[in-house]
Amino acid sequence: MTTLGENQTAVRSFPMRRQCPFAPATEYAELREAGPLARVRLPNGQPAWVVTRYAEVQQVLASPHISTDITRPGFPELTSDPDAERYQLFEGEFFNMDSPEHDVYRRMLIPEFSFKRIKALRPGVQAMIDELLDAMLAIGPPADLAEAFALPVASLGICQLLGVPYDDHRFFQSRVRTRKIEASEDMLAPVAELRAYVDAAITRAEREPGDNLIGRLVVQRVATGEITHNAAVGMVLQLLIAAHETTSNMIMLGTLTLLRHPAQLAELRADPALWPNAVDELLRYHSVADGPTFGRIAVGDIAVGDQVIRAGDAVFALCASANHDERAFDRAGEFDIHRGSGNHLAFGYGVHQCIGQNLARAWLETAYETLFRRVSTLRLNAQVEDLSFKYDAAIFGLDEFPVTW
Ligand code: HEM
Numbered sequence: 001m002t003t004l005g006e007n008q009t010a011v012r013s014f015p016m017r018r019q020c021p022f023a024p025a026t027e028y029a030e031l032r033e034a035g036p037l038a039r040v041r042l043p044n045g046q047p048a049w050v051v052t053r054y055a056e057v058q059q060v061l062a063s064p065h066i067s068t069d070i071t072r073p074g075f076p077e078l079t080s081d082p083d084a085e086r087y088q089l090f091e092g093e094f095f096n097m098d099s100p101e102h103d104v105y106r107r108m109l110i111p112e113f114s115f116k117r118i119k120a121l122r123p124g125v126q127a128m129i130d131e132l133l134d135a136m137l138a139i140g141p142p143a144d145l146a147e148a149f150a151l152p153v154a155s156l157g158i159c160q161l162l163g164v165p166y167d168d169h170r171f172f173q174s175r176v177r178t179r180k181i182e183a184s185e186d187m188l189a190p191v192a193e194l195r196a197y198v199d200a201a202i203t204r205a206e207r208e209p210g211d212n213l214i215g216r217l218v219v220q221r222v223a224t225g226e227i228t229h230n231a232a233v234g235m236v237l238q239l240l241i242a243a244h245e246t247t248s249n250m251i252m253l254g255t256l257t258l259l260r261h262p263a264q265l266a267e268l269r270a271d272p273a274l275w276p277n278a279v280d281e282l283l284r285y286h287s288v289a290d291g292p293t294f295g296r297i298a299v300g301d302i303a304v305g306d307q308v309i310r311a312g313d314a315v316f317a318l319c320a321s322a323n324h325d326e327r328a329f330d331r332a333g334e335f336d337i338h339r340g341s342g343n344h345l346a347f348g349y350g351v352h353q354c355i356g357q358n359l360a361r362a363w364l365e366t367a368y369e370t371l372f373r374r375v376s377t378l379r380l381n382a383q384v385e386d387l388s389f390k391y392d393a394a395i396f397g398l399d400e401f402p403v404t405w
Contacts, residue, residue: 004039004047004313014040014050014316015078015291018396021389022257023333024287028052028321037304040316043080048314050291052321054328054345056304060317061350065300067098068352076295076314090195092227092234095242098299099351105235108221109355112161112213118358121160125362128156129370137374142381145401150251153367154244161243161359162236163212164201171197176244191241198236202229213239243356246288249390249397250360251367254282256387256401257335258368259380264337265372272369278337279364284344285335287320288396294319294348319345377405 016025031038036056040048051060060066069075071089089096094105111117136148143149155169175190201214206222206229209215214236221227227235258265258278268274294317302309309315322345324332329339347354354360372378380387381402388399 003310004049011039011041011047014042014048017391018290018389021253021384021387021396022285022335024290024318024320024324028318028324032321032325035305035307037307037309042076042078042314044077046074046076046314048076048316049309050321051304051315051317052325054322054325057317057319057322057345058349060296060302060304060309060315061294061319061345061348061352063300063302063350064099065298065302065311066296066315066317066350067299068096068102068296069098070096072297072299074312074314075297076316078292078295090230090234090237092231093238094235095238095352102351105227105231106351106355108217108227109213109235109239112216113355113358115358118362121359122362122366124160125157125366126370128160129153129366130374132156133370133374142402142404145255145403146248146252146398147400149367149371150248150255150401153251153363154248157247157359157363158240158243161213162201162240163205163210163214168197172240172244176241191237194240195233195237198240199229199233202232202236239356242354243360245393245395245397247360247363249288249395250283250286250364252398252401253286253288253396254279254364254368255371255378255403256380256384256398257282257285258372259378260384261335264335268337268369269372274337275365275369276361277340277342279361279368280344281335281337281339281341282364282368283346284323284329284341286396287323287344287346289346289348290320290396291316291318292394317349319348375405378403379405 012027016027018025031050032052036051036053038050038052040050042048051057092105094102132149132152136143151173152169155173156166159166159169172194175194202218205214205218209219217232222229222232268278296315296317298309298311298313298315300311326332347357381404390397390399
């Protein structure tokens with residue numbers, strides 16, 4: 001049995017970039033066929049494992065021996081610059097914590113994403129989406145669907161959820177769009193600005209709490225001494241960052257895919273009950289949160305097939321690859337709204353599985369359904385080959401999305 005560091009000359013570099021906007025990197029399929037686990041080399045030369053098959057991705061992400069704690073020595077870093085300033089971990093940033101500390105913070109937010117709460121948010125989501133389309137239709141074609149619709153749906157949706165003024169949405173929209181696959185210092189300043197923004201919003205709520213996520217967090221957790229002001233800042237900042245890019249890019253990519261599959265789009269228009277399945281299939285098909293999102297370090301040995309991930313090894317559990325694994329999804333490369341893709345891993349798996357997934361589904365469903373109902377002649381105003389896909393971004397997507405109707 002070999003260890004992670006051996007045979008490094010023969011291994012592939014990671015992260016791997018997509019070559020086609022409608023599929024994960026082609027190397028994933030090659031590695032998946034060779035086995036569930038492969039060795040790769042990171043830009044700084046560090047060896048790491050990638051997990052490529054559906055069952056094993058679930059196994060590794062659910063393992064108690066896997067950690068997201070970036071402060072552990074050996075945690076995989078995606079930078080080729082050895083002097084790059086590391087992202088410093090702040091209080092309350094529960095994504096980078098392990099159980100049981102992680103679970104304490106996560107549990108405080110669970111009620112904010114309950115079925116009941118999402119249902120209560122839906123009318124506001126619909127109104128916000130209608131207003132954005134009113135404005136886009138009033139100006140008339142052509143439009144950049146990124147600026148006119150996809151980005152504001154995500155940023156206004158976050159304003160609604162958190163309870164911060166709508167006017168602020170452009171501020172954080174511009175700050176969350178800079179994250180690249182390879183970590184760089186350019187990303188630190190926008191995050192610092194966002195942190196200052198969230199800090200001010202929480203300070204305001206401490207004086208005058210509203211009936212919203214931030215207000216409840218302040219009243220129920222900060223005022224009671226359960227968590228500090230700074231921990232609340234960290235928690236809210238993580239929500240904001242995790243929600244924005246993922247949602248806005250899914251709106252654009254999903255719209256593009258539906259335009260490319262007019263027969264399935266016609267079915268959805270005729271029977272809106274099909275939308276929930278279609279949304280999950282779009283999430284699976286595009287898997288916008290790809291490789292770099294899933295960096296981990298092993299804190300105990302994990303046997304995968306006939307190999308062992310040893311304590312201290314760096315690992316990437318590739319959910320995009322799992323979502324295109326033929327062992328789990330028949331004709332995985334095809335987009336099919338009838339396949340029943342609810343078991344996809346586009347929201348991750350295990351203790352860190354996306355806390356906002358039901359809200360994301362509500363945003364996406366309302367956005368696609370309303371867009372295709374109200375702009376019935378919507379079409380792409382460019383060739384697919386000329387679109388500006390973000391092959392270097394941490395979350396896959398589009399910079400601009402020219403449409404007309
Ligand atoms: C289409 C939209 C979205 C996608 C594809 C997505 C995807 C993901 C994925 C893959 C993870 C797990 C990452 C990992 O395990 O390494 C995750 C975690 C997370 N997501 Fe989402 N997400 C979306 C929307 C949202 C929204 C709307 C929110 C909140 C409003 C949100 C908040 C979070 C948080 C806080 C975590 C970390 C959870 C934890 O560590 O316990 N996400 N998301």
